[in-house]
Amino acid sequence: MAAPVGFLLLWGETSGVLLGQQCGQGLTIDTVSTGLTLGPASEAATMVETRPSLCAESALPLKPWARLQLPCRARLATLEFQLLKDGVALEHVRLDFPAIAHQFVLGEVTRDNRGLYHCRAGLGSGWTQLSGLVEVTGTEPLPPPRLSAEPVSWITPGLNSTLRCRAAWHSATFLLRREGDQASPVVAEGGEDGEATFPAEFELRDVSVADSANYSCIYVDPELPFVGSAPSARLQLRVDGPPPAPRLRVLGPPVTPGRDAVLRCEGSVPGVVFELLRAGEEEAVVSASSASAAADLVLTAAGSGHAGNYSCRYRAWGPVAFESPWSDPVELQVAGS
Structure with a gap:
């Protein structure tokens, strides 16, 4: 309930x-007109x-x-x-x-x-x-809407998926929430064409395994008395396979010994951990968390020993655990090496 x-x-x-x-709606109390005129004494006595x-x-x-x-x-x-x-x-x-x-x-x-x-x-x-x-x-909530995925709820990475929330309510405001996600819900406005069913569509572009989750939606009447619905049944959206590989590039001018070398790893999923790997090594040399879909990975005080080929990837441990493939290698050159 x-x-x-x-x-x-x-x-x-x-x-x-x-x-x-x-x-904020500008309620005013109008004086009722009686057709009478107040004299000076009466006006002075007005409270x-x-x-x-x-x-x-x-x-x-x-x-x-x-x-x-x-x-x-x-x-x-x-x-x-x-x-x-x-x-x-x-x-x-x-x-x-x-x-x-x-x-x-x-x-x-x-x-x-x-x-x-x-x-x-x-x-x-x-x-x-x-x-x-x-x-x-208070009042009882409206009937729950119906949430569906198009084309299907099991899709492959890189495709677009549309989540459709339907309710028999005119011009409602729809909210889509991902289970376990504390961020604000996605909001969409229903149609105004007078039909009995008003869908709200939420499009997920270039979906990846990071979009795998349970989703539900509700709708709210934007007019008084602001009646809201019960949530829809949960819809499980599953994406098969790893997310797309990131892109790695070296930032700034050619690196001179003693200066920091910055390599930017650009992925497609925010809120993950990025890792930088040097060719021939098994452990990441730099890792960094980022709220965005990219991170700058810094090699502090780079020297000739830092020159070589590097790749990066991103990964997450929850609510859906995944890791991307390694990016294509990029050569880092250090002057004098």
Whole structure:
């Protein structure tokens, strides 16, 4: 079961009309025209509006129910803010310095924090009136989408593969996640052609064994109330054979004795370890980890003994273990050798 989804509603303060307002949508309260004209004395007696505004926003726009925040914005700078749920005071915040706003963090929407919220701000020795009302509720996730691989889920290195996420939902936002990968998910927008099924395609170019993994996708309604789906069934994408061999080249001008020699190994898979091997030897002379798909391998204070032919490769130990073939050899020349 997926995490509950945040459902954010804001009632108009005077009309009672249900409004779907988020922070930053520019909600304003219009004065009702009565056809009357106020005289000078009446204008002087008009009270200044002091009640703060309360809205809802998320630190994770694609998963708004996961990290919900309720910013309370005062009319005047103040040292105190208070959040109320279902009419009961929850949190009284006293700041070190006056501020115009304070952000109350609810976190993930759960059964415990669903309810009706107001806020108020400090005013003199008391409080302002309560803000407008924000309701935080939850709803069941949408049905899971279907994830498939085209042409097939078992492919050979160097080919392109398309992962297709399908859901019967209009104009949804789709997210693709690789199991064990902590990076942000891949995002794609669904179509708007009015059909019942909207695919989201995620293309993997020049796939290698490093792309072998379990994948799943979800979809999120980009409109209020931000309903999200349960995840699809896991799809196992398997790539047979080693990744492509890297390319090795010597950087900079001809190497003179005592200067560093830099050889750049360029592969096709990021987040791996690169190794440099000298011809005739069995152990790598230099190795380096790199977050990118290339690494500079440095021979410190090169001398005549460093001259010769070199090759490089890259490898990884998890979540999928693999190693590339060795690159074509490159000759390193050192002046005077």
